[in-house]
Amino acid sequence: MRDAALATTRPLRTPGVIHYGSVGANEACDLLNRFYHPLSLGETPGGDVKIEMEVIQLGPLTIGHLTFAGGVTLIAAAADAYHVTLPVTGRVLARHHGREVTAGPATALTFRPGEPVYLRPEAPSAEIDVRIERWALESELATLLGRPVEGPIDLPAAFNLTGGPAHSWSRLIRLLHEELEHGTSLIFQPQVAEHLRSSVLSGLLLSVPHRYHEELAAPGTAGPPRSIRRVLDAINDEPERPFTVAALAGIARMSVRSLQEGFRRHLGCTPMAYLQRTRLDRAHAALRGADPAAVTVASIANRWGFAHLGRFASAYRARFGVSPSETLRRRA
Template structure:
């Protein structure tokens, strides 16, 4: 077993050399099991599922789980703490949610949004072999955790799905202004879109629609542009013998230097290193 943990989200790579039967007591979290090799038979909450690389099994809180695994098989096991997934949903909807969320017993991973979600989870799995992965950097971890949780909620049916995917009402200008001010005050803060929605006092979807209507960009795109502005200003004032581009980029919330450099060049027409050299 290999595991990567991002707060309430845990992704594990499990391998079984021999056939295995597992019985688990009542769960206190949401689990998704995605076989990558071989098959897994699962029984949970009155449902029986045969999971394989194209079908994931899903287990909700409050019921025991029985699974039978093939020999020479492997799977990705995703665990999401109950409170975290329900809070993520509440943030997306902009109102309290009474769980549990009735996720389906099986997910078709062969196409559509669920397939895209499975690729996101595999990205986390691929980082397991790198002890110094940027995925564990707080700025990246928060974004990825939220993406995995909201992606699951958006890609599978449940009792809140129609409300979650229906038309959104734009947040009012005053709420959008609060978020803009918060971004200007602390652009280096590891904001997630849920954090910004909480500042606005709206749902995530209302915040996004309000930004589209009143600002002309998504909240996270606006945050990135503000961070790029701060980096540019800092580089222009800095001594190239005393600071590096990486130090300045990290200071203003950029963890992935390759993507930062590309975004900077797209915004200012030159690489950040040139701006720093010209300051000297």
Template structure:
């Protein structure tokens, strides 16, 4: 039985959607893979004793992250990929063919597929893998935002990535953490504001972890954005601090790259753009709590109004800024 549920009632363009499946019905398994990944043909050996697929998956708009487990040898065939996809075995080995290349992967290697070609994969019995799908437009727009200019043509990602060390290992840990959180109903990852930040982190981390045509430019020296452009970002934050801004969106406001925005904020304001946003939100929450009627207003309502998804972390940041808890401020207002 497939269980699919949105995890937040907030109005947000990319509300996280989560699915869990554990069963032996191949048709039901295929429908789930089709919905969250691609139309796929599932193949089993003729003498296979049984089939069991386990899936835990979360969809954050154009990003899909899941863990798939197979009890028997299985082949998956996708006629034509329409996204970037990374498969990372955590148990067992994987054989893949894509775009004229053949890769054998295990727990220390990730396989990378690009859009526009068919994909064939086969894995051993009792195998487990992390499967990450990123829509082509989303990944390329994320890169364009980081660089501050449009990109042209495919990224030309490598067919495989080393997951045993360096940036690849770090990025896999991020994906692993996200999959581990799927079983917790109260996970922060289900909050739309956090989910949007996480989506950007996964995409930008992937672009930094893999070699591609723009990697040298992405990791090279960067100049700080001009103060006038930074002022536009400051004004946007001051005007609507409750908006679920991402650093990429703030860079678009300034008409510069994310890296130039971050360097400009560091040089001229002494902090990162998202840190500045948090401080403005804390200030607005403080003003609301000081003026509120404690019989009619709750700390949670004020925190959520100003974009804080986790009350414990809000309270900790608030105390660090104002020397008292939100509840103390609210009680003193009465």
């Protein structure tokens, strides 16, 4: 199935962007699994399903423009990331905890990690689907607050896009989509892409209600001091590097003891615990997107700085509730 889907790929017009022409239900299901969540795709009886996709991936952020011709239903037992659907034309029916929500261009739909996904776009219709890796959104929130958070974040099932910060956030998403056609766009510059990615994540957190929103929006909310932020940036930029606590203290320009105390006060963990969590999150994302015929758990563990496979597997299961091999097999 994967080969058939890839055969529909048109030549890339821009770096980092993948375009798919009109594909049928089987190919579309494979593509949606590849870029979003493990799901099944149902067809309306008598309908001729055709889907077009245009996708850009900026690290843990995936933005895709999907066009549907023919009735289709998208179902996932559980989302494995934060997901936001912004209808562009037509309407989309979603189900949340037994309640049906119908959204048009004025309303966005959200799903949290662990929640079942049910989407039924009417045909013809188009939508922008945003996937944010769980670790990325929760790390962004923790950095903004200057302390650890307990996820998943309780984003609302739907939110209005017609005014306020949410309207501004939706314009940012649409801007990123519109820039895909321009190969010389600044969004393909790594430094700019990094700022845009952070803007999308922090913008969503500031635009919708959740249990941390009041604290986040309060005047004078202080994040970690600059010295701690330097260490966070170093870890998030290159978590695979063989950092030691002494090396991280050097980056912070403080003593090891002061660094340890600073992390406990502002992040609620030690620097090395934060490093391991970041590595586990990156390994999880890599396993989820990998082809099990082409890579192994060991190669991904090694890629993200884990030298001992057994300890990696134990820590991975403790964080995600499944083994690394189970995550990799879901791609088969």
